[in-house]
Amino acid sequence: MVFRKPPDGGWGWVIVVVSFFAQFLCYGSPLAVGVLYLEWLDAFGEGKGKTAWVGSLANGIGLLASPVCSVCVSSFGARPVAIFSGFMVAGGLMMSSFAPNIYFLYVSYGIVVGLGCGLLYTATVTITCQYFDKRRGLALGLISTGSSVGLFIYAALQRELIELYGLDGCLLIVGALSLNILACGSLMRPLESSSSPPPEKTCVDIVPDQYFVYHEKEKTVEENISILEKGYIDEKCVSNMPDCKQDSVLNKNVLSSINVNEKDTYKKKVVEQTNFCKQLAKRKWQLYLTYWKETMVLFKNKVFSALFVAILLFDIGGFPPSLLMEDVARSANISEDDYYMPLISIIGIMTTVGKLVLGILADFKWVNTLYLYVTTLIMTGVALFAIPFAKSYLTLAMLSAILGFLTGNWSIFPYVTTKTVGIEKLTHAYGILMFFAGLGNSLGPPIVGWFYDWTQEYDTAFYFSGFCVLLGGFLLLLAALPCWNSCTNQSSKLPPNTYSYKVASNA
Numbered sequence: 072m073v074f075r076k077p078p079d080g081g082w083g084w085v086i087v088v089v090s091f092f093a094q095f096l097c098y099g100s101p102l103a104v105g106v107l108y109l110e111w112l113d114a115f116g117e118g119k120g121k122t123a124w125v126g127s128l129a130n131g132i133g134l135l136a137s138p139v140c141s142v143c144v145s146s147f148g149a150r151p152v153a154i155f156s157g158f159m160v161a162g163g164l165m166m167s168s169f170a171p172n173i174y175f176l177y178v179s180y181g182i183v184v185g186l187g188c189g190l191l192y193t194a195t196v197t198i199t200c201q202y203f204d205k206r207r208g209l210a211l212g213l214i215s216t217g218s219s220v221g222l223f224i225y226a227a228l229q230r231e232l233i234e235l236y237g238l239d240g241c242l243l244i245v246g247a248l249s250l251n252i253l254a255c256g257s258l259m260r261p262l263e264s265s266s267s268p269p270p271e272k273t274c275v276d277i278v279p280d281q282y283f284v285y286h287e288k289e290k291t292v293e294e295n296i297s298i299l300e301k302g303y304i305d306e307k308c309v310s311n312m313p314d315c316k317q318d319s320v321l322n323k324n325v326l327s328s329i330n331v332n333e334k335d336t337y338k339k340k341v342v343e344q345t346n347f348c349k350q351l352a353k354r355k356w357q358l359y360l361t362y363w364k365e366t367m368v369l370f371k372n373k374v375f376s377a378l379f380v381a382i383l384l385f386d387i388g389g390f391p392p393s394l395l396m397e398d399v400a401r402s403a404n405i406s407e408d409d410y411y412m413p414l415i416s417i418i419g420i421m422t423t424v425g426k427l428v429l430g431i432l433a434d435f436k437w438v439n440t441l442y443l444y445v446t447t448l449i450m451t452g453v454a455l456f457a458i459p460f461a462k463s464y465l466t467l468a469m470l471s472a473i474l475g476f477l478t479g480n481w482s483i484f485p486y487v488t489t490k491t492v493g494i495e496k497l498t499h500a501y502g503i504l505m506f507f508a509g510l511g512n513s514l515g516p517p518i519v520g521w522f523y524d525w526t527q528e529y530d531t532a533f534y535f536s537g538f539c540v541l542l543g544g545f546l547l548l549l550a551a552l553p554c555w556n557s558c559t560n561q562s563s564k565l566p567p568n569t570y571s572y573k574v575a576s577n578a
Contacts, residue, residue, distance in 0.1 A: 099221030120520030128181025133189020134509025153256030159187030164246030212430015222419030384543030386511025425479020448544030
């Protein structure tokens with residue numbers, strides 16, 4: 072598929088709007104799962120680590136399946152994938168309202184909803200990058216704020232719905248709202264080149280058509296022969312009964328010769344079909360080898376190799392606060408009367424601000440987006456170390472705001488990836504990186520919950536989380552510095568459509 076030059080506007084702004092609302096409807100409940108987490112703790116009576124798997128799977132399984140999601144978007148396009156994801160998210164939420172135990176939620180809420188979110192996220196990011204080039208940072212920042220606004224609104228919405236209709240009624244209503252993703256996905260018109268000629272079929276693709284034509288011709292000849300033979304025999308039997316037996320014997324000889332020809336034709340078709348299957352298998356194997364060769368080329372890029380380690384450690388340590396902050400406040404014996412706003416809502420609204428601000432900064436030529444991303448990682452690690460010292464609602468609210476703003480670095484992560492590997496390899500590279508992000512999302516909250524079950528306090532857990540994020544930030548910084556100094560010499564050795572970070576950021 073050949074894409075036109077990104078228009079940086081026009082229908083692209085419609086894509087931004089519908090992608091915003093799609094992420095709002097899709098990620099609202101999974102990101103605000105901290106409200107549901109408290110209800111599930113009381114309803115099923117399981118440990119914090121075991122219950123945390125529900126929210127971590129919902130936010131991590133879609134990222135773990137990012138390579139599969141990327142293949143789906145590349146094969147079917149963003150519009151069909153977005154529509155299908157709407158059915159998955161809505162169905163998973165509604166199924167969760169009938170959950171008899173925590174294990175049912177692992178499948179309905181964790182896997183089904185999570186996979187739907189992963190499909191939608193890949194579709195919205197991919198089609199937005201296709202429509203925008205110069206304003207890509209702003210566009211990605213705008214669409215990514217949809218999930219943050221969803222977190223802010225759904226945290227209060229789900230709490231209100233639980234008070235009015237109970238946990239089951241809340242999930243049914245939220246699932247019904249998610250069906251609006253279908254309308255958003257239908258407006259994601261693909262950016263294709265209408266002037267380019269259709270690709271020529273390969274020999275392997277042409278073979279089935281040859282079989283079809285050959286089969287139709289063969290069928291027509293056999294039908295004509297049978298009709299003529301039947302008419303000839305009927306006419307002779309009526310006019311001359313004694314000769315009828317001779318003609319029937321002659322006809323048997325003719326049919327026997329036809330059967331011999333049919334056997335030869337059948338053998339010929341078997342040979343041709345066998346050759347076709349061999350060629351098809353060979354082509355699929357070549358595509359498989361090409362995929363892994365391209366993957367190895369990506370990992371030869373120092374910045375890309377460091378990115379996957381950093382995103383893994385960041386999600387192990389940085390994701391738990393959005394899921395567990397409400398329980399942290401309850402464990403610190405903070406009264407609900409002191410709550411001016413849910414802590415998850417504060418994280419959500421500040422994540423929106425962070426995504427917008429960081430996305431706008433990424434569009435300035437004098438801003439190095441990789442250093443900007445590293446700065447957010449280091450500051451996040453410091454903020455996580457400060458959580459054990461927060462013993463009041465005010466300090467927890469301030470830390471929630473800081474962590475929410477820094478979590479907005481998700482808006483520049485696709486921008487960093489695109490500038491590192493190029494737009495042509497974005498889907499491939501982004502799928503790999505999101506796999507490791509999903510692994511971190513899936514492991515982070517359960518690890519923090521297990522630390523609490525083991526020590527009966529969250530201090531050790533957040534020290535561990537802060538260490539992971541700081542380690543990832545410093546590793547990425549160390550990997551980027553030598554690449555910065557030698558990227559001019561390395562740029563000539565890179566394959567086509569792959570860019571060193573310095574060259575791309577100055578372009």
